[in-house]
Amino acid sequence: MTSQVLIAGAGPTGLTLAIDLARRGVDVRIVERATEFFAGSRGDGIQPRTLEVFEDLGVLDAIHAAGIPVPLTRIFLDGNPVGERRMSEVREPTPAVPYPNPWMLGQSDTEAVLRARLADFGVRVELSTALATFTQDADGVTAVLEGPGGSETVRADYLVGADGGRSTVRKTLGIAFEGTTDESIRMLLGDVPVQALDLDYGYWFAAAQEPMNGIALTPLAGRNLFQFAAPLAQDAEPTRAVLQDALDRVSGRTDLIVGEPEWSTVWRPNIRLAQRFRDGRVFLAGDAAHAHPPTGGQGLNTGVQDGYNLGWKLAAALDGDATAPDTYESERRAVAAQVLGLSSALLDKHISGTEDAMDRGEDTHQLDITYRATNATGRLVAGDRAPDAPLRRADGSTVRLFELFRGPHATLLDFGDETDSAAAPTDPETRTYSLVGPDTTPRDGHLVAIGSHAFTEYAADTGTRVLIRPDGYLAWRNDK
Numbered sequence: 001m002t003s004q005v006l007i008a009g010a011g012p013t014g015l016t017l018a019i020d021l022a023r024r025g026v027d028v029r030i031v032e033r034a035t036e037f038f039a040g041s042r043g044d045g046i047q048p049r050t051l052e053v054f055e056d057l058g059v060l061d062a063i064h065a066a067g068i069p070v071p072l073t074r075i076f077l078d079g080n081p082v083g084e085r086r087m088s089e090v091r092e093p094t095p096a097v098p099y100p101n102p103w104m105l106g107q108s109d110t111e112a113v114l115r116a117r118l119a120d121f122g123v124r125v126e127l128s129t130a131l132a133t134f135t136q137d138a139d140g141v142t143a144v145l146e147g148p149g150g151s152e153t154v155r156a157d158y159l160v161g162a163d164g165g166r167s168t169v170r171k172t173l174g175i176a177f178e179g180t181t182d183e184s185i186r187m188l189l190g191d192v193p194v195q196a197l198d199l200d201y202g203y204w205f206a207a208a209q210e211p212m213n214g215i216a217l218t219p220l221a222g223r224n225l226f227q228f229a230a231p232l233a234q235d236a237e238p239t240r241a242v243l244q245d246a247l248d249r250v251s252g253r254t255d256l257i258v259g260e261p262e263w264s265t266v267w268r269p270n271i272r273l274a275q276r277f278r279d280g281r282v283f284l285a286g287d288a289a290h291a292h293p294p295t296g297g298q299g300l301n302t303g304v305q306d307g308y309n310l311g312w313k314l315a316a317a318l319d320g321d322a323t324a325p326d327t328y329e330s331e332r333r334a335v336a337a338q339v340l341g342l343s344s345a346l347l348d349k350h351i352s353g354t355e356d357a358m359d360r361g362e363d364t365h366q367l368d369i370t371y372r373a374t375n376a377t378g379r380l381v382a383g384d385r386a387p388d389a390p391l392r393r394a395d396g397s398t399v400r401l402f403e404l405f406r407g408p409h410a411t412l413l414d415f416g417d418e419t420d421s422a423a424a425p426t427d428p429e430t431r432t433y434s435l436v437g438p439d440t441t442p443r444d445g446h447l448v449a450i451g452s453h454a455f456t457e458y459a460a461d462t463g464t465r466v467l468i469r470p471d472g473y474l475a476w477r478n479d480k
Helices: 012-022 048-057 060-066 107-119 168-173 240-251 299-318 326-352 401-405 456-460
Strands: 002-008 028-031 073-077 080-085 130-137 140-147 150-161 177-181 187-192 202-207 210-220 225-231 263-267 270-274 282-284 390-393 398-400 411-415 431-436 446-449 464-468 474-478
Touching: 002 012, 002 299, 012 028, 012 048, 012 107, 012 299, 048 060, 048 299, 048 401, 060 107, 073 210, 130 150, 130 168, 150 168, 150 299, 168 282, 187 240, 202 240, 210 240, 225 240, 270 326, 299 326, 398 401
Parallel strands: 002 028, 002 150, 073 202, 150 282, 411 431, 431 446
Antiparallel strands: 073 080, 130 140, 140 150, 177 270, 187 225, 187 263, 202 210, 210 225, 390 398, 390 446, 411 464, 464 474
């Protein structure tokens, strides 16, 4: 079988990439060495920028239906209730940021939503199918897969390793995975039922003398389970008995009965960044390219956006623009390094017991990620995220910028009354819209900016044009 793109690894990163390619008509094959789909919560925080990506991919409604907002956490010290707090302040939507708050959904449920969307395009994950080895040449990649039917040799134009921290793709390429693993720090993680606790709330149990060294219980949407997170002083199997003992010691209660974990693990800080994200026709994405601590909820989200960044570029390369993927490594490796720094700083706060270690600011939302090449301030430039904004059609109906961006195309916004056809894009896949200021009476085909916002303020500047990449970032702007 010949595939234009072969993806190794069917976690959130690989699934996002597969959806983005499939909706562009690219022949994609996605294989997973595991015998069954992952069944744990692990990365359960979906950040606002990832919600915007999911809107474009057509899965946001399903993600919202399956998940919950970040819950209010009840804090107990020495078994006594002392207050309530949220990890991040609840923010109201704005015209530019429609989804300002993180959303909670266990990783296995997020993956199920993405698999269902991928199936809409006729593509299914191939379980029990491992990438054994591969070679590449100037025209493509030859890979050997080991599956239920034995060995199979396949040919692909491109290979993407989204196969996790122990990535076969990365190791085969000999790419260094630079960073550290701290063996002195361990944490018990698991998805467990706990009697006598209200699933509408999260919980923090700790000793009054060490209020930041405690156990977190976070409700999992639709599961009647909590994600259990507790420090571990010495090596131990993440069994029900070990979890129960940890909770008994810090809660001061006897009515909190832990059930058998549906998923559990012992986690150690593993903070690493691949030296390169690309080797010829082979790319690394997600955990194969960067390993994050769970603090800040950045790992899954960064991987999803790796896939979202790479998908349209591979499709463009297959359509004749061989240079399109050249920016993938420079853009995404810089972002991964930035996000690793943020996650590491939050981890340091947890280890040191800093009082604000549980707080999550807007810098974890990934809305400020930029690929800009300049330090210009005060206006949007190439590489910046294009914000949302409300618009009004000539017939009085409304539409959002994100609705215009939605889909596999690029979008040209022509601000002002006059249209210079010579400046219009020649790419037939680019959609062009004319925007005018809020005080303008629109003609047919014009869209009126409703109010003044970070982006549509340019509607008053006749002749300004902005090209939006398929992944929602500015490709260029042309101010006259």
